[in-house]
Amino acid sequence: MPTRREPRSLSSESDAMLEALFTSPSVGLALLDADLRFVRVNALVAALDGAPIEAHVGRTVEDVMPSLAPVLVPLLKGVLERGEPRLDVALPTERAQVLASFFPMRLRDGSRGVTVVCVDRSGSGDASLLGRLRFDDLVARLSAELAEVSPERLDRTLEQSLEAVATTFDADRALVMLLDAQSATIRRTHEWHRADLEALPGLEVPMPVAAFPWASEKLFAGQPVLSSNFEGLPEHAEAERLLLHLDGPGSTAIEPLRVGPRTLGIVVFSWRERARDWTPLLRARLRTVAELIATALDRRELERTAHDRLRFEQLLSRISTSLIEASAARLDDAIGSALRMLAQAMEVDRAYVYEIDEETATARSVYQHAEPGVPEIKTRVWSFAKDAAWGLAELRAGRALVVPRVEELPERAAAERDVLLAGGVRSLLIAPMRVGDRLIGIVGTDTRREIAWSDVVVSRAQLVGEIFASAVDRRRLERLAAERQRIDALLATISTALIDAPAERIDEELGGALARICVELGLVRALVMRFDRAASTFRVTHHAGAPAAFDVGVDQPRSELEGALAPTLSRGVHLVRTAALPPGRLRETWERQGIVGAAAAALRRHDDVVGALVFLSREERAFEGTFRARILLMEDVVAHALARRDAELARRAAFDELERMKAQLERERDYLREEIRGEHDVHAIVAQSAAQQRVMTSVEAVASTSASVLVRGETGVGKELIARAIHARSPRAERPLVKVDCASIPHELFEREFFGQVRGAIAGALEDRVGRFELADRGTLFLDEVGEIPLEMQSKLLRVLQDGALERIGDPRTRRVDVRVIAATNRDLEADVAAGRFRRDLYYRLGVFPLEVPPLRERAEDVLPLARYYLRRSVKALGRGPLELTRVHERLLIDHDWPGNVRELANVIERAVILSSGSELRLDLAMPKRARTTPVATPPAVVPSAARDEPEKPAPAPIRTESELRELERANLLAALERAGGRIAGRGGAAEVLGVRPSTLRDRMRAFGIEARHYRRS
Known part of the structure; x- marks a missing residue:
C-alpha cells in the first residue's frame, strides 16, 4: 500500500499566489475542505455550472455541480486519501475543453483540503467558448433578475449586476448615471469599484449635460464613447477629457441607456492603467448590458408613473369626498386636513391656500400646513401687483405655476424669485382656484429642496385647484350668511356677562370680552381707554390681542393721539384709517404692523366722555356691516359696567378704610383693657x-x-x-x-x-x-x-x-x-x-x-405709705371689710429689714388680709421669718389658756449683717434648687418656688457661683 503524503500547508507566499490566481480571468481556481464543500471559488470555475460565486461557498460538489459530480468526487477523495496530486484531468463539459489539476493541501485551520486548478483549452481570452458561455449565462441571469425585481429593490439589484458585469469584463469600475430631462442634468446613481478604489468624487452632484457637448451629441444619437489612454477623443472634447481623467489613464467605455428614442442615462466601465482592444464582440457585449439596464430602469419608471398616477387619483378622490361631505362647522378643518394630505402625498414642505382680491391684486393666507420642523409662511398678505406680476398673469390664464428650480425663473419674474429665495423656497407648484372665469385664489406647495415635479402631478394641478376652489367658495358663502348671526350672538353674550358680573369681576369679564371679539372677528387688538379731561390724557386700562401701539397703563397726552382718538369725543362710530393719520409715532407703528385702520367710539357717563372703545384691524372690511352697527351697543354696555365698577370699588375702598380704622381702634382698646386689668x-x-x-x-x-x-x-x-x-x-x-x-x-x-x-x-x-x-x-x-x-x-x-x-x-x-x-x-x-x-x-x-x-431698703419713709396703698387694694380685690394698720403693725413694718423688692411688701400685706378673719389685720402671721443658718431646738412652751385668746406679740426681728444676709440668700437659693431638682424655669421650677423671674434667678446664681446641674435628679 503506497505511503500517504502529508499535504502542504499554506504559507504567506502561497497566499499571495492564490490571490493572484483567484483574480485571473484565464485560470479557474477552487478550494474544497475534507467534506468536499467549496471554501472559495472564482468566476471561471463558477462558470462551469453557471451558478454565481456566492452559490458555491459552503455547499458540496453534489449540490452545486450534479453533472460533474460523478467524475469530480472520486478524484477529490483519492487526492485526500493518498495525499498526492492529479494533473491535467479532462472534465466532461459539453461546450468547452477544460483541464483540471487537483492538489492536496492544508487549510488555515489545519484541516485537510484540495485545491482545484482549471484551464480552458477551447480558445483564449474573451473569445473562448468558456468566455462566451460565462457571458451568456451572465446575461441570462441578469435578464431574469432585472425583469423580476420590484422597483423598490432595483437599486440594490442593479449594483450587484454592475459588480457581476465588471468582474466578467475584468473592469476596475462600473457606474450608472441618470439624466434629469427637466433640468438637463446628469448625476451618478449607482457605482461599483474594486475594494482598493474609492468612489469618483463630484459625480453625485447633478452636472449640466451641456458641459459635455461632444459626448452628449454621440450619446443622444445612441453611439458609445470608447477611449483607451484618451485616444479617440477629439481635441475640442476638453471637458470629456477632464472627466475621464478622474480615474487616471487607461480605458473607458460609455454606453447610452436608451429605450426607443429616449435616452435615460449612461453606463460606464473603466479599466485603470490598461488599454482595451474594442473588438466587435466586446462592444456587442457592452451594448447588451446597456440594454438590460435601460430596460430595467424604464420598467421601473413606467411602474412608478402608473403607481403615482393611481395614488394621486386616489388622493384627489379622498380630498374631494372629504370636502364635499364636510359640514359647515367642520369645513375649515376639512380644508386643513386636505392640505396636510396633499403635502404628505407630494412630499413637500408646505401646502397653503390664499384668497385673491382681484380689485387690490392681493392674496391673503387663509389656510396653511407645514411639515414638522418647517416654519410657516410669515407673510399673510401678498401684493401681486408689486411682488408677483408674472405669477398673477399665469394664474389668470388658468395655468399652473410649475417651478422645479426657483433660481431659473425668467428675468420678468425677478420679483417673485427674490421673494421665494429669501424664504428658502427652491421648488414651487401653484394651481389657480377659479369659479367660472373669476380667479378667487390659489392652492400651492413648495419645498426647501429642488424637486422635479412628475408629469402626473403637473397634469392634475388644475384639478387640484378646482377641488379647493369649490370648497373655499362654499366656505365664503356660508361665512357671509353666519357672520351676522355670530356677531349678534357674541355681543349679546358679552353684554349679558358684563351686566350680570359683580364689580370685582368686571375687569376680568371685560378683558375676556375684548379677547373674544379679537378672536371671533379677526381683529388685531381691542382696547378700552380711560380719558382724564383735567389732564387731557388717555390711559389703556383693558386690552386684548397682539401688542399694537398705545402704551398700556401709561398716561398718553391727547395731542399724541389726536388723529386716532379726537373724533371719539363726539358721538357715533368713527373709522380712522392709517393713511389719514398725521405723521408721527402712532402712524409709523400702525404702518409697520400692517394695521389699515381702527374703529372707535366714545365711552360716556351721562353726557361726559370718560374714555374710548377702540378696535384695530389689518382689513378695512372688518368694520363693515353688522359689527360697525353693533359697536355703539357695545360702547353703552361697557360704559355702564365701568361706571358700576368704579362706584362699587369706591364704596368698598371707603368701607375697607373704616374697617381698618375700626380694627386699629379695637386693637388699641383691647390692649388698654389688658393694661387696666394689670x-x-x-x-x-x-x-x-x-x-x-x-x-x-x-x-x-x-x-x-x-x-x-x-x-x-x-x-x-x-x-x-x-x-x-x-x-x-x-x-x-x-x-x-x-x-x-x-x-x-x-x-x-x-x-x-x-x-x-x-x-x-x-x-x-x-x-x-x-x-x-x-x-x-x-x-x-x-x-x-x-x-x-x-x-x-x-x-x-x-x-x-x-x-x-x-x-x-x-x-x-x-x-x-x-x-x-x-x-x-x-x-x-x-x-x-x-x-x-x-x-x-x-x-x-x-x-x-x-x-x-x-430699692425699698433705701426708701424707709415710703414703707408705711406703700403698705397702706397695698392694704386698700387688697381689701378691695378680696372683698374684705375695712382693715387698718395699727401702731403695732407700723412698728413691725418699720423694724423689718426689707431687702429692696417692693413686691415682697405687697405680698406680705395681701397675705395678712387673707389671714385676717375679722376686723383685725393679722400682719403678725404674714410677716416673713428670716431663717437662721443653724437651727436651735426649743422645747414647746406651755401657754396659759387665757393667753391663747390674746394676740401673739411678735418677737423683735433679729438684726443681721450684710454677709449674713448674703449667706442667708445663698442658702435660700440652694434650698429652692434642691426642692425643684435642679430645674430653674417652668412649673415647679426654682424660680416659681422663689417667686422671681427665671432670668433674675440665673443672675443671682451666677453671682453666688451656683450651678443647677449639681442638683438635678438622675
Whole structure:
C-alpha cells in the first residue's frame, strides 16, 4: 500500500499566489475542505455550472455541480486519501475543453483540503467558448433578475449586476448615471469599484449635460464613447477629457441607456492603467448590458408613473369626498386636513391656500400646513401687483405655476424669485382656484429642496385647484350668511356677562370680552381707554390681542393721539384709517404692523366722555356691516359696567378704610383693657423718701420729651411703674404704651414679636400679625428686661430706633413708625457691653436718659405709705371689710429689714388680709421669718389658756449683717434648687418656688457661683 503524503500547508507566499490566481480571468481556481464543500471559488470555475460565486461557498460538489459530480468526487477523495496530486484531468463539459489539476493541501485551520486548478483549452481570452458561455449565462441571469425585481429593490439589484458585469469584463469600475430631462442634468446613481478604489468624487452632484457637448451629441444619437489612454477623443472634447481623467489613464467605455428614442442615462466601465482592444464582440457585449439596464430602469419608471398616477387619483378622490361631505362647522378643518394630505402625498414642505382680491391684486393666507420642523409662511398678505406680476398673469390664464428650480425663473419674474429665495423656497407648484372665469385664489406647495415635479402631478394641478376652489367658495358663502348671526350672538353674550358680573369681576369679564371679539372677528387688538379731561390724557386700562401701539397703563397726552382718538369725543362710530393719520409715532407703528385702520367710539357717563372703545384691524372690511352697527351697543354696555365698577370699588375702598380704622381702634382698646386689668396705677406712686422724690423729679423732666429712657434697678423695685408714669405724663399719653417682656420671648420669635409677619411668611403663619412696634406707633414701647434681647436681634432693633423703618417678615414693603422707647433692666449693661453681649451703639441709643430706681431698703419713709396703698387694694380685690394698720403693725413694718423688692411688701400685706378673719389685720402671721443658718431646738412652751385668746406679740426681728444676709440668700437659693431638682424655669421650677423671674434667678446664681446641674435628679 503506497505511503500517504502529508499535504502542504499554506504559507504567506502561497497566499499571495492564490490571490493572484483567484483574480485571473484565464485560470479557474477552487478550494474544497475534507467534506468536499467549496471554501472559495472564482468566476471561471463558477462558470462551469453557471451558478454565481456566492452559490458555491459552503455547499458540496453534489449540490452545486450534479453533472460533474460523478467524475469530480472520486478524484477529490483519492487526492485526500493518498495525499498526492492529479494533473491535467479532462472534465466532461459539453461546450468547452477544460483541464483540471487537483492538489492536496492544508487549510488555515489545519484541516485537510484540495485545491482545484482549471484551464480552458477551447480558445483564449474573451473569445473562448468558456468566455462566451460565462457571458451568456451572465446575461441570462441578469435578464431574469432585472425583469423580476420590484422597483423598490432595483437599486440594490442593479449594483450587484454592475459588480457581476465588471468582474466578467475584468473592469476596475462600473457606474450608472441618470439624466434629469427637466433640468438637463446628469448625476451618478449607482457605482461599483474594486475594494482598493474609492468612489469618483463630484459625480453625485447633478452636472449640466451641456458641459459635455461632444459626448452628449454621440450619446443622444445612441453611439458609445470608447477611449483607451484618451485616444479617440477629439481635441475640442476638453471637458470629456477632464472627466475621464478622474480615474487616471487607461480605458473607458460609455454606453447610452436608451429605450426607443429616449435616452435615460449612461453606463460606464473603466479599466485603470490598461488599454482595451474594442473588438466587435466586446462592444456587442457592452451594448447588451446597456440594454438590460435601460430596460430595467424604464420598467421601473413606467411602474412608478402608473403607481403615482393611481395614488394621486386616489388622493384627489379622498380630498374631494372629504370636502364635499364636510359640514359647515367642520369645513375649515376639512380644508386643513386636505392640505396636510396633499403635502404628505407630494412630499413637500408646505401646502397653503390664499384668497385673491382681484380689485387690490392681493392674496391673503387663509389656510396653511407645514411639515414638522418647517416654519410657516410669515407673510399673510401678498401684493401681486408689486411682488408677483408674472405669477398673477399665469394664474389668470388658468395655468399652473410649475417651478422645479426657483433660481431659473425668467428675468420678468425677478420679483417673485427674490421673494421665494429669501424664504428658502427652491421648488414651487401653484394651481389657480377659479369659479367660472373669476380667479378667487390659489392652492400651492413648495419645498426647501429642488424637486422635479412628475408629469402626473403637473397634469392634475388644475384639478387640484378646482377641488379647493369649490370648497373655499362654499366656505365664503356660508361665512357671509353666519357672520351676522355670530356677531349678534357674541355681543349679546358679552353684554349679558358684563351686566350680570359683580364689580370685582368686571375687569376680568371685560378683558375676556375684548379677547373674544379679537378672536371671533379677526381683529388685531381691542382696547378700552380711560380719558382724564383735567389732564387731557388717555390711559389703556383693558386690552386684548397682539401688542399694537398705545402704551398700556401709561398716561398718553391727547395731542399724541389726536388723529386716532379726537373724533371719539363726539358721538357715533368713527373709522380712522392709517393713511389719514398725521405723521408721527402712532402712524409709523400702525404702518409697520400692517394695521389699515381702527374703529372707535366714545365711552360716556351721562353726557361726559370718560374714555374710548377702540378696535384695530389689518382689513378695512372688518368694520363693515353688522359689527360697525353693533359697536355703539357695545360702547353703552361697557360704559355702564365701568361706571358700576368704579362706584362699587369706591364704596368698598371707603368701607375697607373704616374697617381698618375700626380694627386699629379695637386693637388699641383691647390692649388698654389688658393694661387696666394689670392695675398699673401710675398716680399711686409713693415718693415721700428723698430717693424716690429725686426719681419723680427726673420723671417730670423727661416725660415731655421724646428721648429714650433707660430705667435701671433691682427686681421688683417698680421700674415698669416708672415707665408708665413717664408715658402718662408725655404728649403720647393718649396713645397706647405697649409692653414687651424680652425675657419671656424665645430667641427665634423676637423678630416676629417686634416687627410682625405676613400670612404664609413662615410655617404656621395663617394670618397677618402686627408687630409691637406697629402697635406702639405714635405711642410708647416699653422694653422690659432689655438685656435679654439676643445679640443678633440688636442690630435690627437699632435700625428701627435710628430710622423709624421696619419690614414685616415676608413683606418687602418698608413701614414707617413713630415710637418712643423706654427700656428697663436689672442687669449691669456696661459689663455686658464690655463682655460683647450687648451692642455699645444700642446701649447709647437706649440710654439717652438713664433713671436709677432705688430699692425699698433705701426708701424707709415710703414703707408705711406703700403698705397702706397695698392694704386698700387688697381689701378691695378680696372683698374684705375695712382693715387698718395699727401702731403695732407700723412698728413691725418699720423694724423689718426689707431687702429692696417692693413686691415682697405687697405680698406680705395681701397675705395678712387673707389671714385676717375679722376686723383685725393679722400682719403678725404674714410677716416673713428670716431663717437662721443653724437651727436651735426649743422645747414647746406651755401657754396659759387665757393667753391663747390674746394676740401673739411678735418677737423683735433679729438684726443681721450684710454677709449674713448674703449667706442667708445663698442658702435660700440652694434650698429652692434642691426642692425643684435642679430645674430653674417652668412649673415647679426654682424660680416659681422663689417667686422671681427665671432670668433674675440665673443672675443671682451666677453671682453666688451656683450651678443647677449639681442638683438635678438622675
